Amino acid sequence: MELNSHIPSGPLAEKWDKHKAELKLVNPANKRKFSVIVVGTGLAGASAAATLAELGYQVTAVTYHDSPRRAHSIAAQGGINAAKNYQNDGDSVWRLFYDTIKGGDFRAREANVHRLAQVSVNIIDQCVAQGVPFAREYGGTLSNRSFGGAQVSRTFYARGQTGQQLLLGAYQALSRQIGLGKVKMLNKKEMMDVVVVDGRARGVVIRDLVDGSIETLMGDAVILATGGYGNTFYLSTNAKACNVTAAYRAYKRGAAFANPCFTQIHPTCIPQSGDYQSKLTLMSESLRNDGRIWVPKKQGDTRAPGDIPENERDYYLERKYPSFGNLSPRDIASRAAKEACDDGRGVGPGGKGVYLDFSDAIRRLGQPVIEDRYGNLFEMYERITGENPYEVPMRIYPAVHYTMGGLWVDYNLMSNIPGLFVLGEANFSDHGANRLGASALMQGLADGYFVIPYTIGGYFAKGGLTPVSADAPEARAAVEETTTKVQQLLGINGKRTANSFHRELGKIMWDKCGMARNAKGLNEALQEIPALREEFWQNLTVPGTGAQLNQSLEHASRVADFMEFAELMVRDALHREESCGGHFREEYQTEDGEAKRNDADFTYVAAWEYTGAGSAPTLHKEPLVFENVELATRSYK
Amino acid sequence: MRSFGEVWRSTIFQKWVMAITGILLVLFLVGHLSGNLLIFLGPDAMNGYAVGLRELFHGAALWIVRLGLIVIFVLHVRAGIVLSQRNRKAKGVRNQKFEARSSTVASRSMIYTGLLLLFYVVYHLAHFTWGAAHSEFYHYTDALGRHDVYRMVIESFRQPTIVATYVLAMAVTGLHLNHAIASAFQTLGVSHPRYTPLIKTAGPAVSILLVLGFLSVPLAIAFGVVGG
């Protein structure tokens, strides 16, 4: 397998412009001859589908939801970063680039990240033009707030619903193209496989979730914008339907999977309340602007938070990281919370929680200001926990939130399978080992609005695409495989539901491949996962048939892929013998418990190649070259 | 551009027809009521007013108003029927349970109160305008040879069944208007955080005042306050 990142030559700041100038163009009359299949209609997929249709390509978009507006991008709360420097506080493209590279613990590509920072400013303009109701100052200008891992205010937001508003902007742009007949939209269809013909991605197999029919869609390029795989852990802040299937099937068809072990654990989630828990709820990181995080100094202190005097509280983030304090990056804040709880100083049921306290902010600014800033988040917290956060500090605990790893792509966002492009969270490219807050929205939209429209043209302009039909042997074989797999799942007739297997898999992953990992645990997981998978294929029960809406079947099919994918994650975590970003290996830490990176041996992207069922995947390394920033120990002290 | 037919058939346009004709009908009621209250000034005022109405512009005014009222009334009733049929169809199968939050008996029964009022209006016209119902009270003339409207009213409302019918009809009117008045403003898009709460209070208040006004006549007669 050849991994060529195709990073343009020349100075960092000029690479993207140079590349755009060098990319071949497809003339307007020819664009309508090319068909593109976009799988997933979240921020990245919807923005790509809309923009490609505006350019004149024939676009077919696929989502498993009943509407493109339901994609999980909608749940992002806090905001979107952009290097506008409207606040005159010293922000610049360079600083956003540097913060993102550093935030990612120097495990991302310089060129990709710099491009992201560059186009960030266009995203805000585009979204404003679409009518996204960003927060405004009284004078009518755009408002900003700060987010973790940055010392400038560069986050644009729409109350606590920024993801929703940005997604609706993209959804509306997509809807416009659907209305114009330029995009064919397929709702309630799940992608089950990629069709590769002559080494190029030429189509996908889709299953209709309502009537169970399986068919192929053929085209000249396939774009996967299918999100992350956080639900491997069962409990995560991801939506229930989020899954790894699309990416994993592409992997099985030859696409390299990069850095699967890089998982972000978000520090501010509502703690689990029982075994029936189906998902975890995130409280926006923006809360850390005004909330102070603390635990009691004493172990096993069961007093009510209000009864613990100031001098017996440990504001541990402020203590350990005085310059960033409560706004330390996510991986660091999460680990610090885990440490405090492991030390027996956690609060709430089971000691799995820390306080996020707004009483100082309420005293300083008054309740109305806090209500205006976080009202909906406070309401949500109260609805879920039954506690009023204006009176009692919130209890929070880290939870799986985002996956930095994903399908390997080059600078053009194309995987190693020509014609297969991967956007948004589904690719690995921009966040290294840890993503900064408010950067996921930025990346999704950058990929969809401003990168893929250029780079896909470059791919088409190179030529060499011959017509293929759904009758191609490769297409038929893929349909056949999918049909067989669905039949298999329905035919096991065992005792356990897919949900119970998923929950058990999630527990293994959280315990052994979660916030902190070690070789012993990972090796255990490598034994436990195949055993569980074995049982899954022996003892699964899926009620109903494959010819009607069958949510159990949908879930079972996704869990089947998680079962295999989990092993890949663990393998990657085991091989990376260093601590970086979200990947914390207990064996590799400094004396005061900080992550210890190993730049000499691990400054590379780990890209895994599928080699067949039951055989270990092959590791390929794409070395990361840092020409513009100095590899430094990440310090937020 | 959309054709007039498309716009005319739209729900919102029909709602506007409903609201504008409704407001005109309420204004008519205000005029009607001020005529009715003349009964408290005695036979001369009442009968003089009746003749005045008939003779205004050589009788043309009354017919213009009547024609206008007929058009308004037909449009109002037609829109009501068309929309409610549409609404019934739009719901299709109903839930087994429905718990109201903000709708009221008045708002949910508009089509029924409306249809009852349609029957009432026919009866009311038959009674006082055409003399087809209760014709025994219709053919009086006063000392000046005028149609004795005053006596017709007094004699009619000395009959308990007639009073009861009118009281019932006014209750239905009240229920209809209770929702209708404020609703018309919402439909016409008159909405402002400062004034909408006022309108929402004023609507039911006006409906109650109108109904009390109309009821004052039959009740005053029935209890002997007017007409000795």
Next chain:
Amino acid sequence: MNLRLHIWRQSGPTDTGMMKTYDLADVSEHMSFLEMLDVLNEQLSERGEEPVAFEHDCREGICGSCGMVINGRPHGPLPRTTACQLHMRTFKDGDEIYIEPWRARAFPVVRDLVVDRSSFDRIIQSGGFVSVNTGNAQDGNTLPISKKDADYAMDAAACIGCGACVAACPNSSAMLFTSAKIGHLGALPQGQAERYDRAENMVLTMDAEGFGACTNHYECEAACPKGISADFIARMNRDFVMAGLLNR
């Protein structure tokens, strides 16, 4: 707590469907309503029965997937709360709970509690956007928008497209949904160019989809999990008629 659930079961769009009763024991008060249904579904699956199909995804009250009429109210008894955010502490031991799908001709039932809401998408496709291609935009701060206008637009834009407004409306009218998008875009300078076309096209599409007319019950506003005001309907009524007068 122990509950008796009456749930609408319908195997497919052409089936007539009926209410079925299930007893569920040991429900924790900290569970969300959907987690309670998850537990029921696990039990049904283990007994070899088909679980109750219901839409759900984010379970944070923002994706708009979930939606069921709980005891006669869309999303259940709490104001401004989606079904996924409703927790069982709202109920008490021994309660009987009626769970039914959204009812509207424009939302045909797909299975059990799942309905087809694609009519909402078609309303948006007919005009719920600003026609601006990627790359057309000027600098975001070129166009000052007062905080008041931005907040007002945001109030409308908060719609999650769940369809509770339609379900709550005795007429199954989609006016709140439609007016929220018309109000959001119409309140901003970016949306002015197409303001009247948008109102006209979206309203006529809404009608064509078979939704009912508004009779100002305000049930939609009361049921809306995002608290969107029916004032936006008044605004739409105004815009639609203005479109008839001003649009050429």
